[in-house]
Amino acid sequence: ATGAFYKAVPEDGDTILGHYLPPGTRVATGSIVYAxxxxxxxxxxxxDVFRPDRWLEADEHKRLAMNMTVDLAFGHGQFGCLGKAIAYMELSKAVAEILRRYDLSIVNPTHPLKIFTAVAWVSHDLWVKVERRQLNRN
Structure with missing residues (x-):
């Protein structure tokens, strides 16, 4: 199966980190991405801490490895997501517009959200205060 959350091992099987996976074995990607x-x-x-500064602090080699790791959420090669480039573009534009138009602050910074994974990553109780900015139209 090549659905959104499962990938199948190729006909010849595969060895990953020294473990042989027989042909057709289904691998759940949702929990792997979370892990x-x-x-x-x-x-x-x-x-476990949301710390975006780690991207700014990393040297070029580490940042490349970080990018490759998070990029796995879209799959790779023949099983890669066809909409990856569009998703990145849409996310970039959406985030830029949200940050341009609104001030965001976490309501409870000591307990910002709850997360669990069950096939897909699920978060809840992330309370954010959103205030519209006054934009100058000059």
Missing amino acids: MGRSKTFWGEDA
Whole structure:
């Protein structure tokens, strides 16, 4: 199956990190993506902390590895998401417009959200105060 959350091992099988996977084995990607984003080996001891500064602090080699890791959410090669480029463009434009038009602040910074994974990553209780900015139309 090549759905959004499962990929199938090719006809010849595959070996990943020394473990042989027989042909047709279904691999759930949703939980793998979640686990990659929380890997203390890769992200450091604060892997569970939302800290965007880690991207600014990383050297070029580390930043490339970080980009390749988060890029796996879209798949790769023949199983890659066809809409990846469009998704990135839409996200960039949406985030830029939101930040341009609104001031955002987390209501409870000590407990900003709750997260769990069940096939897909789910978050809830993220309360954000949104205030419209006064834009100058000069």
